[in-house]
Amino acid sequence: MTALPIAASAPRRAPARVLPGFNLTLGFTLLYLSLIVLIPLSALFFKTFTLSGDQFWAAVTGPRVMASYRLTFGASLIAALVNVVFGLLVAWVLVRYDFFGKKIVDALVDLPFALPTAVAGISLTALLAGNGWVGQYLEPLGIQLAFNPNGVVIALIFIGLPFVVRTVQPVLEDAEKELEEAATCLGATRWQTFSRVIFPTIAPALLTGFAMAFARAIGEYGSVIFIAGNMPMVSEITPLIIIGKLEQYDYAGATAVALVMLVVSFILLLVINGLQTWQRRRSGATS
């Protein structure tokens, strides 16, 4: 039992001796990670402990908070699903077809990563408000996309689009055409080839992209608050609840809701990591 770890670690340590800097870089990494991320996040837990169980429960299940969970999770789910459909479409078109301006379209996909969220927020609001470019045509039809939950979904679609495109695109590029050729030679229709050969290959990537877009949407704040209208019980997202409690100096209440969000995002992070491992194993197995 005692001999085993030594035997196992001996060959592993060998490269570490050749390349210098292990202690320095790992030490710095751990120090910086602790100072910037881990210790501040632990403050969230310790602050929550100042609340009794009942107080905590009351803070995280108040009617306004519950309504905000419904909106945040519901809108994020819808937006991520829309992004799966259109993200797959955009990735497919970019990888498989040639058309004028393809390079520019490809570069534009990353716009939501690069454009500050507040800018996206005011600009989407300007477009969709009753007097905006798009809003003025929709309002006579009775469609309102700004200052209600619809606006939240639209802002979250904008934010999440690149995640699905950029996770599916490389997998689609690497997918072997020979498999499709074989399917065709064996008499499959194009739709059968897509649904039974191509889709299973890209499904893990699609799911990863979905989870990433969903995780990002849940925490999103900047782009949403301008377009949401922020009416309590109707169009108030959970991050805004935290801000609201902070502004009333209800630090413990804000912390309790923040802890719920932190736990959710941690679970999603683990899910995404698991999905990525699955995806890597999948693509490793086929190639």
Added chain:
Amino acid sequence: MSQALSSTKVQAGTTEARWIRRSLIGLALVFMFLFLVLPLAAVFTEALRKGLDAYLQALKEPDAWSAIRLTLVTAAVAVPLNLVFGVAAAWAIAKYEFKGKSLLTTLVDLPFSVSPVVAGLVYVLMFGAQGWFGPWLQANDIKIVFAVPGIILATVFVTFPFIARELIPLMQAQGNDEEQAAIVLGATGWQTFWRVTLPNIKWGLLYGVILCNARAMGEFGAVSVVSGHIRGQTNTMPLHVEILYNEYQSVAAFAVASLLALLALVTLAIKSFIEWQHEQELKASANTPPERPHPQHPS
């Protein structure tokens, strides 16, 4: 002849009928136009709605200037900090095997999945008046929250993983062979890093830096919590946009927003250039395997 016949058949089998192709391209372009091009165009049109003079006037405001200055200072501190961290973390994670490595990699990614509002809140809990260090900071007359240091800390938090995340997969793919050769030939650790590793990772590094910079300059949620919104003092550009917008100064808000949109466009242009450059290099060195490390994106 039979080969030619079968190859055209297969060709038809691995792509779609022309009308399907055209409608898919059309649908994708319409979606991209509605969700990406229109919002971008709206920023500039709204900014120039009352003409160029009003636009320039809005940018000459002293409050706008101080917001621009604070944004530049914040990025100038946050990006180098995360650059040093990113290189160190990538070196430790990609070059060595150790216990808890996958946990460490997950923890490095953590700030991406934390809501920006929560990121801001944790610093208020640490350094705010009622926070852990609040009384001590007050006694020594140091302001962190609702002041510039808090803004910088929150920005460092949200941009924490950007550079590390670009470098880790890149350095893992490149392996240790070249570095080991350099060490065996008598190079010191620093020489190896500067002359062997750095040239190999320079494009990934630059890519991480521009993404980190774009996010640092554009961060809104986290900074909004710790800033205190003091005009002319603790307002970054995105916060200034919000204030102007809420005061119904639409042209001024979009004028400042247009600068941030330009920053986004420049970022995208540099990113495309890096990808193009990287492809050229791969083509030039024929003996390098044609893998294309499509840079991973932040989540």
